[in-house]
Amino acid sequence: MSTRPRYLAAQLRQDLVRKMVFVAGPRQVGKTTLALGLPGAPAGYLSWDVVEHRERILKRELPTSSLWIFDEIHKYRSWRNLLKGLYDGRRPGQRILITGSARLDFYRFGGDSLQGRYHMLRLHPFSAKELAIRTSSGLADLLKLGGFPEPFLGGSEVEARRWSREYRNRLVREDVAGLERIQDLGNLELLALRLPELVGSPLSINALREDLQISHKTVGGWLHVLERLYAIFRLSPFGAPRIRAVKKEQKHYHFDWSLVPSEPARFENLVASHLLKWVHFEQDGRGRDLELRYFRDTDGREVDFVVVEGRRPLLLVECKWGDSNVDRGLRYLKARFPDAEAWQVSATGGKDYVTPEGIRVCPALVFLDKLI
Numbered sequence: 491m492s493t494r495p496r497y498l499a500a501q502l503r504q505d506l507v508r509k510m511v512f513v514a515g516p517r518q519v520g521k522t523t524l525a526l527g528l529p530g531a532p533a534g535y536l537s538w539d540v541v542e543h544r545e546r547i548l549k550r551e552l553p554t555s556s557l558w559i560f561d562e563i564h565k566y567r568s569w570r571n572l573l574k575g576l577y578d579g580r581r582p583g584q585r586i587l588i589t590g591s592a593r594l595d596f597y598r599f600g601g602d603s604l605q606g607r608y609h610m611l612r613l614h615p616f617s618a619k620e621l622a623i624r625t626s627s628g629l630a631d632l633l634k635l636g637g638f639p640e641p642f643l644g645g646s647e648v649e650a651r652r653w654s655r656e657y658r659n660r661l662v663r664e665d666v667a668g669l670e671r672i673q674d675l676g677n678l679e680l681l682a683l684r685l686p687e688l689v690g691s692p693l694s695i696n697a698l699r700e701d702l703q704i705s706h707k708t709v710g711g712w713l714h715v716l717e718r719l720y721a722i723f724r725l726s727p728f729g730a731p732r733i734r735a736v737k738k739e740q741k742h743y744h745f746d747w748s749l750v751p752s753e754p755a756r757f758e759n760l761v762a763s764h765l766l767k768w769v770h771f772e773q774d775g776r777g778r779d780l781e782l783r784y785f786r787d788t789d790g791r792e793v794d795f796v797v798v799e800g801r802r803p804l805l806l807v808e809c810k811w812g813d814s815n816v817d818r819g820l821r822y823l824k825a826r827f828p829d830a831e832a833w834q835v836s837a838t839g840g841k842d843y844v845t846p847e848g849i850r851v852c853p854a855l856v857f858l859d860k861l862i
Contacts, residue, residue: 496524497620497862498611501775502587503528505609506557510577510586515613516720516745517591517665518657520639522561524613525589530557537561547572557585564590574603591665593718611774614767615745616642618858626838629855633760633837636748654748658682665719677702678712685722685742686749690758692739692786693724713742720745723766728783728796728803733826736786754811757837758794761809761854765795768861780804791819803830807857813839816849824849833857 498513502524505511513521525531534555536543539562545551547566552558558576563569577586588608615637623629634650635642638657641650662679672678680702698709716722724740743762750756765782772778779800785793797805806827808820816834824832824847832849835857842852850857 494620495527496520496613497617497771498524498613499527502611505611506585506587508609510573510588510604510608512608512610513587513589513613514593514610514720515591516615516638517661518638518640519613519615519720519745521589521591521613523639525559525561525587528557528559528587530555531559535559535561538563538565552576556583557587559587559589561589562591563588564592570603574607577604577607591719593720609774612770614770615639615763617764617767617861618855619764619861623855623858626853626855629837629858633753633756634748636746637760637763638746641748650748654746657746658749661719661721666715672712672715674704674708677704681709681712682716682721685716686744687751689741689743689750689752690755691741692736693742694739723762725762725782725784725795728785728798730801730803730826733787736788741784754809754837757811757854758809761807761835761858762795764858764861765797765805765807769797771862785819785823787819791822793817793819793823796823803827806830806832808834809854810834810836811838812836813841816845816851820849821847 502511502513513524515521526535534553534557536547536559538544538547538560547560566572573586573588580586616632616639617637618629618632621632623632632642634647635645636650636654641653644650662675662682666672666678667675681698684698684701695706695709699706702709713722717724722742722744724742726740727736743759744750745763747756747759747763750759769780769782772780781798783796783798785796793806794809795807796803803823806820806823808817813836820832820834824830828848834849834851835854837854839853842856844850
């Protein structure tokens with residue numbers, strides 16, 4: 491399982507022939523391993539976090555390899571100008587790969603000197619499809635251990651918990667502190683501890699502000715930073731004409747779903763992460779205009795996930811822990827958008843059938859195997 495090529499490997503090799511490539515994603519998701527698996531990669535690898543490598547970058551003493559890999563180069567203030575010069579002056583056949591644990595797309599604002607020179611790929615944790623999981627016990631392990639390579643491949647729940655704790659500490663103490671000048675790291679750690687308990691419900695910044703006794707602006711800023719570092723992702727509500735949908739509150743999920751204490755909420759987070767991985771793959775590799783959202787209206791009807799393409803729902807997904815009747819929110823939205831695929835997936839249930847309206851009710855693995 492550990493030697494299986496990652497799902498982005500073929501796309502990465504293909505894109506490097508055409509342009510410079512950015513590979514972004516959470517810390518320890520496997521970006522460096524993916525990069526070093528490319529032909530000639532070890533000889534061309536330079537990390538901004540390694541002092542000797544940093545000096546070589548600043549002095550432009552670059553490897554003679556036909557592939558240059560710059561890891562965490564976004565930490566250099568003039569990284570865009572550096573890459574623009576290297577790309578524009580490169581010799582024929584020279585490939586350039588940039589990897590980073592912060593959302594490099596956020597750095598494009600304020601004038602993008604690299605426009606037209608790169609492709610962006612986002613690497614996600616392991617998924618059921620990527621791991622070829624076929625059994626309920628395999629899904630239970632993925633749910634329990636999370637999808638990051640080290641804890642999942644280690645196979646120990648105790649070690650996975652230790653990894654998650656250390657990961658969160660490094661995220662707050664090193665990554666966030668390196669990205670933003672945050673004085674109150676204690677309250678930021680409290681926020682990081684509180685967020686997993688709130689997965690699955692619309693996220694109220696006002697409630698968090700009251701809990702932590704800090705300003706609305708500060709909470710919003712911290713959530714934004716956690717997004718930039720691929721700790722969390724947020725979904726906006728889906729709305730359409732003649733549907734009285736809620737319009738403002740977002741839901742949030744964690745890239746490391748093992749942090750979520752409630753099993754049903756953790757399962758919902760796992761499905762959210764699988765869907766986002768598929769959406770990002772289709773956006774980055776296929777150029778599709780997809781968005782992942784959720785649905786909730788003023789009458790209390792909800793659907794956990796709505797994948798939208800061109801403003802119309804393409805896919806509707808409702809999560810249940812076990813076998814249950816088809817959710818009324820899913821029935822409602824399927825009736826409004828009959829062309830959309832509709833699924834109700836369960837973590838532990840065994841029923842598999844299609845309703846007269848065309849809603850597929852099935853075990854989660856049946857659905858997850860259709861993603862990436």
